[in-house]
Amino acid sequence: MLARVLAGRLIRQGRLRQLQLLVMVADCGCIARAAKEACMSQSAATQALAQLELLLGIKLFERHARGIRPTEGGRGFISHVREVMARLQESAEFLAASRQGNTMVLRIGSIPAASYALTAPVLSTFHQAHPEVRIELHEDRGVRLIPLLGAGCLDVVFCRMPPLLPKALQFESILDDDAMIVASSTHPLRKRASIPIQALQGANWVLPPAGVHLRDVFDSIVLNALPDAKLLPLAAVSLPVLETFLQLPGSVALIPRSISAGVLAGGRVCRLQVELPARLAPLGAVHVTEQVPDLVQRLLAIARRETSACGLAMQEGPHGCRVSE
Template structure:
């Protein structure tokens, strides 16, 4: 008869009593390199010591975390479940060490801020330099990423807050503070034939060739609504995506139009790289705000949000 697996509480007690941070570090390295030897070199262990450490942690858990094969190590189902947690723990430990070092080095505080690209240009580029001048000893670390990637970072406390659009579902431990209204702009190169027109119609826009973001973005939905009444959609460029450098380069090279959040593209219009065309896009479009995590009672977070709110004013 096969013995029953240990209860979750038993596994937890074993890890607390006998597990080590070095175990977690080694597991993450083996998963990354697919080799005990290379992982051992990475974490500063001899290969026999690394092999023994892996055997120890698998023994504590009562299950294999890796499959051994001719070309190295491959995660088992249990390993695939554990490694993201181990990596998260090591990342949190590294972030804590960075924070402690900054405080010991004279910083008054450390804020870890996530931001989607539109929030970087729409909020941070406009407000962060002045905030930094007023609080020169405050360390601010900015992580740019997509909103869906930032949300779990805020929920877990690895980020103090994220500047993004309102999530479809705000986690119970978080709250969302609106900061800046936003609207999509129709943009093109300053040399585009429509760039100097004092007013434009949907027929004018439909006759042009368009560069679109990928499906699922809010501006893509508005684009579909704009031309829903036409039997024939506008011509579409074969390249689509969300890369801002690529969008700017394609608009520079070819007579294309694009629909882009104003918060994202406004600085580039101010610098003369692109031009906003004379057409107002209707429809609902989410603005930018701050997603605050479990540590939102931190006075530094409140100060930062107030500074960002000043941009909306």
């Protein structure tokens, strides 16, 4: 009930200018600097923030020695406001494209693992076939992207097979995947074949981020076999960061085979021949069950056709996969 009241107040009495200023103040940590960026006087900016706080009934900022910073409630509210402003910018870009005669838009969500092995190469082929379509790509975790799809903010999401989906959505498996262990190309075990996972006792592990499927596999497979495993104070999916940390002595990481081409390409990282008794959930696409948009159908047709060769390549070796002939 309170949420509905606050939303009503924002709609009736709130101003986009106030929301823009709110984000600027949070970024600058200073009302004077934010006011200058917004082309406002400091007194007008202070008054605008005070009106917003009065409207919401909460204190958004608190003073400290070097300026102001968001309160706990302010931080949460500002994170949502950032999303609103981002959506507003996307709407403006859509209108600008429409005025230029480009009215077809395909809004795609993708998790990082899907982006490397599936989304990027498929989108490249799609663009060549449909250069008139404007593509908007949003990268995030599946748990955040799928609700956006359900709300109509996205047309399709490339991700791993979710454990549960609403009846209005369905998952189409496109690419099988599994996990592999990588290390520096100078690692002492790099030339050994059929390495038991126990041989990595004492290794320093770069963790997969919490909340992703690979982390569940790490916890159930690696930690079960190596309960005293040493964990580096880093959880990352960024390939440059991962490659850098793997150069530390004794460092190893569990990664999806689907991104292995990007990890191994530079020659500083190699695959360790450790057999793992688990596969990852397949990569694929989540879309609406009924009345699938025509652009999504065209995109999925390309994905089905061009990832068949990729699946074979992934089974043949650790050097990634070809997505097209």
